[in-house]
Amino acid sequence: MRKLVSSLALAVFSVLTVVSCRSDNDSESPNEQDKGIILNSDAKALSMRISYNNSGVLDMVPGSTVKNTNAGDFPLVLVAEVAPPVYNGKTLRATHVALEGNYAYVSYNTEGETYLGAVEVLDVTNPNAPQLVMQAILPNTDVSSVRYDSGKLYIAGAHNVDDSGAPTPAFVGSMTLSGGMLSNSLQETVLTGKVGTDVTSSSSKYYAVTGATGVLAQLNKTSQQVEMSIPINDLRALGYNNNKIVVLSGTEGVKIYDANGLSLLTSFATSTDVAEAKRTLDFLDTRLLVSEGYAGVGVYNLSTGAKLQTLAVPTSVPGVDPSDIVSNAVSVNSNRVFVANGGAGIYVYAPTGSTLGLLGSLDLTGSSNYVLSKGEYIFVATGAGGLKIIKTVAPQSGAIDCSGYPVYNGSEWLNVNSGQTLEYSGTKSLQGINVNQTLTWCGALTASQGVNINSNATFNMYGQLFQGSQSNPWNSLNINSGSLLNLKGNLTTYGHITLNSNANWKIEGNVTILGNLTINQGSKIEFVGTTSTITINGTVTKNGTSTITGTYTDVNHKL
Structure with a gap:
């Protein structure tokens, strides 16, 4: 009533x-x-x-x-x-x-x-x-x-x-x-x-x-x-x-x-x-x-x-x-x-x-x-x-056209063997990534464990990538000798990033590193365009001679 x-x-x-x-x-x-x-x-x-x-x-x-x-x-x-x-x-x-x-x-x-x-x-x-x-x-x-x-x-x-x-x-x-x-x-x-x-x-x-x-x-x-x-x-x-x-x-x-x-x-x-x-x-x-x-x-x-x-x-x-x-x-x-x-x-x-x-x-x-x-x-x-x-986690709206890449429907561990060139798109959660030759991903990804770009390999990441955890920062993102991480988009890693000798990293977008960044002898970081940013919460260690080029904003003044 x-x-x-x-x-x-x-x-x-x-x-x-x-x-x-x-x-x-x-x-x-x-x-x-x-x-x-x-x-x-x-x-x-x-x-x-x-x-x-x-x-x-x-x-x-x-x-x-x-x-x-x-x-x-x-x-x-x-x-x-x-x-x-x-x-x-x-x-x-x-x-x-x-x-x-x-x-x-x-x-x-x-x-x-x-x-x-x-x-x-x-x-x-x-x-x-x-x-x-x-x-x-x-x-x-x-x-x-x-x-x-x-x-x-x-x-x-x-x-x-x-x-x-x-x-x-x-x-x-x-x-x-x-x-x-x-x-x-x-x-x-x-x-x-x-x-x-x-x-x-x-x-x-x-x-x-x-x-x-x-x-x-x-x-x-x-x-x-x-x-x-x-x-x-x-x-x-x-x-x-x-x-x-x-x-x-x-x-x-x-x-x-x-x-x-x-x-x-x-x-x-x-x-x-x-x-x-x-x-x-x-x-x-x-x-x-x-x-x-x-x-x-x-x-x-x-x-x-x-x-x-x-x-x-x-x-x-x-x-x-x-x-x-x-x-x-x-x-x-x-x-x-x-x-x-x-x-x-x-x-x-x-x-x-x-x-x-x-x-x-x-x-x-x-x-x-x-x-x-x-x-x-x-x-x-x-x-x-x-x-x-x-x-x-989702792709940035309208940022990159991924229609030309096939959708990934594979394992929670993404492995690219020597001699393989793989291209995928989609929004997926993975355990980890191992690249031994060439991988291109367009869309959005998470990897709860390590991402390894091994010697002389290439990983083209077009979109958003989140990797690792603060509770185990040694599940890290590793760019190894002679390899290339080509990033167009956003990367957030909750652990450490290591660039080993003569590693290459191209950045056109925004990077957040909650862990530490180690840059070893002969490594190169190239910022593409004029609007890229990098935010590093941990420490930066530079071993030997390395080069950082391009226009970028170093939010926490660590580089």
């Missing part, structure tokens, strides 16, 4: 903020906490929490139990890991991510009885070097979910009522951003319920759900006033799709409403879930995907509610407690489905006919509690383990 909520139950508050340039690890006294939101725009200090120790090419475990040694079709790299903020000795945990353009907005709360949250802004303009550029600490407030819409950030969470004076803990808010950055303009609306669990929006309205004895609320974007509210128990998530509002209750299942007036269109049961656990939902064509905890991910017909498929949780993962194998979240991007299966990691599915088939899984450190994929990125929240930033 739909009903309007009285002004006694809901109130709109303007929240005053304190602007600060403090480090996020500095302590604040209780009196300072009471002042409101604390903004921090010290990007250098904030970004010290970003680690590249585990960065590199990711190997996906195949979905089939049948051994498959073919190259993979979905190359991925772990860009970086972001440790959670620590405030007043409390370690926060990531809860949600909203991505807009080059900015990712990450929300945090605190486990247990403490109310303490944050929102941070990650700048991913440089995909090899993301930066934390701004932070808002929200004392006495947990943040469950964030959504970007037209220059505003919508926030759902819970306040400590002893501090806020509000009649109930749950709230939803709207923060006006300034150039994509967090601001001191935040309006909040108190809602019935223990916690605001999720928030979404349409072109004219925005919507929130609250947990326990909760509600689905429709709010006016301008006034922040609640226009309509429907009581529903134990609400976990909501979404907007094709003028429909879809909500998930842990006890009442899925309910679908017309966004114009919130009239109930249909409802259907899902599995009864663990109380208060965070869950998400997403859409794939006419299907609704719902994370259902130990019951996996339910795939439903959005119109009828008929269950089409279950993406079951893994039955057993070595070294993982079965109680930690649970489908916490689901995200859809470019016809692929990503499921955060707790301690089992991230599972990736894709349509195969009328059903979804398992492509493979990613074994990530920590329990995967939340996943969002949008554009070329996959963000995985691992609670106290922080946030993992994963990038999909």
Whole structure:
């Protein structure tokens, strides 16, 4: 039954903020906490929490139990890991991510009885070097979910009522951003319920759900006033799709409403879930995907509610407690489905006919509690383990025409024997590459282990190549005696690069080396054109006489 909520139950508050340039690890006294939101725009200090120790090419475990040694079709790299903020000795945990353009907005709360949250802004303009550029600490407030819409950030969470004076803990808010950055303009609306669990929006309205004895609320974007509210128990998530509002209750299942007036269109049961656990939902064509905890991910017909498929949780993962194998979240991007299966990691599915088939899984450190994929990125929240930033690898749009080269469908180890001249195209993930004569690749590649261009061999790489890992930098890229690496595009290596005696490297594009660069006697590096760049994070060792020619930008001034 739909009903309007009285002004006694809901109130709109303007929240005053304190602007600060403090480090996020500095302590604040209780009196300072009471002042409101604390903004921090010290990007250098904030970004010290970003680690590249585990960065590199990711190997996906195949979905089939049948051994498959073919190259993979979905190359991925772990860009970086972001440790959670620590405030007043409390370690926060990531809860949600909203991505807009080059900015990712990450929300945090605190486990247990403490109310303490944050929102941070990650700048991913440089995909090899993301930066934390701004932070808002929200004392006495947990943040469950964030959504970007037209220059505003919508926030759902819970306040400590002893501090806020509000009649109930749950709230939803709207923060006006300034150039994509967090601001001191935040309006909040108190809602019935223990916690605001999720928030979404349409072109004219925005919507929130609250947990326990909760509600689905429709709010006016301008006034922040609640226009309509429907009581529903134990609400976990909501979404907007094709003028429909879809909500998930842990006890009442899925309910679908017309966004114009919130009239109930249909409802259907899902599995009864663990109380208060965070869950998400997403859409794939006419299907609704719902994370259902130990019951996996339910795939439903959005119109009828008929269950089409279950993406079951893994039955057993070595070294993982079965109680930690649970489908916490689901995200859809470019016809692929990503499921955060707790301690089992991230599972990736894709349509195969009328059903979804398992492509493979990613074994990530920590329990995967939340996943969002949008554009070329996959963000995985691992609670106290922080946030993992994963990038999909694809050719640069329109950069190079690869139509003249045959598509590669071979082994995960690409070997070119003496006397062979091989040419391929495509987007593939490999274990490694050994070139003993001539190899040309047009497109995009990852190689998790070594790339060896052996004596007097040639490797023409036209497109994007990612190689190695920071955890084992000696799985390196080696340009050996008399050989040539001819690069037209982008190269990122997470380990070391070695140019042995009389090696040759032509660069027309951008190179990033997270490890070390060794240039031995007689080697030549030639930069072609006028716009090439090289970024070297490690050390550069030059043994004997070598030559570097051409016009280029040495970002870290290492050459």
